[in-house]
Amino acid sequence: MGKLKFIKKKHSGRGATGRVSVRHQGGEHKRYLRLIDFKRDKKGIKGNVVAFEYDPNRSADLALIQYSDGEKRYILKPEGLNLNDTVVSGQDAEVKVGNALPLEVLPIGTIVHNVELTPSRGGQLARSAGTAAFVAAFESGLAHLKLPSGEMRKVAAKCMATVGQLGNVEWKNRVVGKAGRTRHMGIRPTVRGVAQNPRSHPHGGGEGRSGVGMKYPKTYKGRRAVGKTRKRNKYSNKYIIQRRKK
Numbered sequence: 001m002g003k004l005k006f007i008k009k010k011h012s013g014r015g016a017t018g019r020v021s022v023r024h025q026g027g028e029h030k031r032y033l034r035l036i037d038f039k040r041d042k043k044g045i046k047g048n049v050v051a052f053e054y055d056p057n058r059s060a061d062l063a064l065i066q067y068s069d070g071e072k073r074y075i076l077k078p079e080g081l082n083l084n085d086t087v088v089s090g091q092d093a094e095v096k097v098g099n100a101l102p103l104e105v106l107p108i109g110t111i112v113h114n115v116e117l118t119p120s121r122g123g124q125l126a127r128s129a130g131t132a133a134f135v136a137a138f139e140s141g142l143a144h145l146k147l148p149s150g151e152m153r154k155v156a157a158k159c160m161a162t163v164g165q166l167g168n169v170e171w172k173n174r175v176v177g178k179a180g181r182t183r184h185m186g187i188r189p190t191v192r193g194v195a196q197n198p199r200s201h202p203h204g205g206g207e208g209r210s211g212v213g214m215k216y217p218k219t220y221k222g223r224r225a226v227g228k229t230r231k232r233n234k235y236s237n238k239y240i241i242q243r244r245k246k
Helices: 169-173 179-184 235-239
Strands: 005-007 032-034 047-053 062-067 072-076 100-102 111-113 123-125 133-139 142-146 152-156 160-163 240-242
Touching: 047 072, 123 160, 152 235, 235 240
Parallel strands: none
Antiparallel strands: 005 032, 047 062, 062 072, 100 160, 111 133, 111 160, 133 142, 142 152, 152 240
């Protein structure tokens, strides 16, 4: 993969025209961006865990893998992976923590993370610290997964997934401690809609402390902000067996 880390460029929530396209972003501390092997496409080549690293760009920690052909890559560190452990990916890999296999060869009940939605695209599901998906069933070339949100979803059985639950489970219990730390993370303040003027937000305006003033709260763009906001005709509806928990 060549160079594994480089200085992350700052865009401060602005698009190509220089205008703010994503609000509440900017002013983050200088940091390195690490290239992570989400695809796990180095099939059949054994790798040795040589180091664990903190990554400021995500909640999960990283494991540095030294492969037998000399190449090094970062992967997400699962719970139970230790230094000098061996990991491998491919159809014939053993079902153990850190190994990546197609869903179709995994036994029902296997705990997985970094799951692909499209074969060879790279993992997109269950990538945050402490998360894991659960292989529940198989049906006509599709695997049924229970995701961390509680959603039951069908995924192509040829998609790759890594065995185990992601580490750094206690991450969700962290206390930020002060406002300045969120600024270091690149998170700028969020102003309530009712405190803005009516030109800036649908909730704005009114005399004194006024409420939202409409049946349903809206985003600053005017879209509905509560209830079922998923598109009715979304292409992936047919793959969802059970919606996530409320």
